[in-house]
Amino acid sequence: MNLESLLYFIQQLLNGLTLGSAYALIAIGYTMVYGIIGMINFAHGEIYMIGTYVAFLAITALAMLGIEYLPVVFLFALMSSVLVSSAFGWSLERVAYRPLRGSNRLIPLISAIGMSIFLQNYVRLGQGSRDLAMPSLVTGGWTFGPEDGFQASLSYMQLLIFVVTFVSMTALTLFIARSRMGKACRAVSQDIGMASLLGINTNRVISATFVIGAALAAVAGVLLGMQYGVANPFIGFIAGLKAFTAAVLGGIGSIPGAMLGAMILGIAESMTAAYFTTEYKDVVAFGLLVLILLFRPTGLLGKPEVEKI
């Protein structure tokens, strides 16, 4: 392998990991909600989309006030996006899922699809259905390689995505492992009835799960919004579907699984786009999902469900 093709490969790997990081942030929401109440929240992609929109609005608002100092803009966008999306995530569960708890599994699923359509159109009516564009805030990066040949580059934006994802995932892992609410989350996901009988307010735990998932999706929304610079009310659909695929790939219900699945999916996509054709990247992504479901239905890190007696 010569230097040029090595650099090209490294570049694809970096792109894949960036994409995978964003998928991982969204996938957590799917996997945690599934782990706790066993439903697929198909409106989760819309929470991500709302996160992007709020970030755009926040950045525009600051720009109108003349504030353009990057750390301030980024933190403000991140915080407002996380707050608004969390509120949406919380309300979503309260309004659309809690009243249906205990009913047939299909019913909350249909409710989720309904909420997804509702949220898309809610944003479409408020913000218009055309693409919203924004100049990139974070520009520049490092390049490696010879002057006259192919140069691999790591942009500052990609670095920011890695760092923020890493920090979020570490915080989440510590939260689940150490905190009281984290312990309660694990207890509820294993046996919701027993958790309740031991005095855990399971409704609060479920709400917390939705809020955490929504907050992480909002982080992804801010980061990917800044990376791509465009948003429209329909970006949540495909991003949500990809993140869902990542969650299933890694083993739905498992948090490390979602992270792993997202990275594999991101890398598979960028490699397909680089070595094959861009058009086929979705085919590969969903083809992977089909293969996993055929040969390892519990996902990479999922454990087969033990029949309860």
Place this chain on the structure above:
Amino acid sequence: MLSVNGISMQFGGLLAVNGVSLEVNQDEIVSIIGPNGAGKTTVFNCISGFYRPTAGAITFNGQAIHNLPDFKISRLGMVRTFQHVRLFNKMTVIENLLVAQHRHLNTNLLSGLFKTPAYRRQEDKAMERAAYWLRKVDLLEFANREAGTLAYGQQRRLEIARCMVTEPDILLLDEPAAGLNPRETKDLDELILSIRHCYNVSVLLIEHDMGLVMGISDRIYVVNQGTPLASGAPDDIKANPDVIKAYLGES
């Protein structure tokens, strides 16, 4: 302290429990016995808030509880086990005991984030209580093992410890001796007696092991086909012709 007044539970056309009343006083060990399918567990489910009885009333420490959600009943000081072990298998032994103390931990997210002194004090106390009960049920050496990997008898003991760390006023045990060998049953017998004696916790027990029931109960209620059949001290129950008939069949 616990008083159940004529509760009934109907599932569609099936009347699983029909007008059962019972009373548990402070520091008492009371048992419910009856043939399989008599509705004993259904009574438990009604008391602990797992089901909502279709008729009747339940009061606990002077408060009506038959309309409360289960986690609120538990916070009032009632805790139960099931016929089969229901531990949080993928959590460690000590985590099982910590998570059960949620109702005692009334701090908010912010104090947890900043680890305020009050928060730390509560954490330490929870840990102490957990360690105390692990020692008590002889499981301290397994504190960091996953609960699901323990032997069956140990899992049973951990369940009782998990109930006790919630510092209940009353403990509801549904067939705690099921699947235990005679030695383990004897240990259980002593554990239940010491729970009542040392911690002033009342116990309501469902059990098929007649040796255990007759040995430790202050009073016994007999249910048959959902209806109350008899109640009284162990010796009266042993001699009661209706009870003998229900258990041994007509002869």
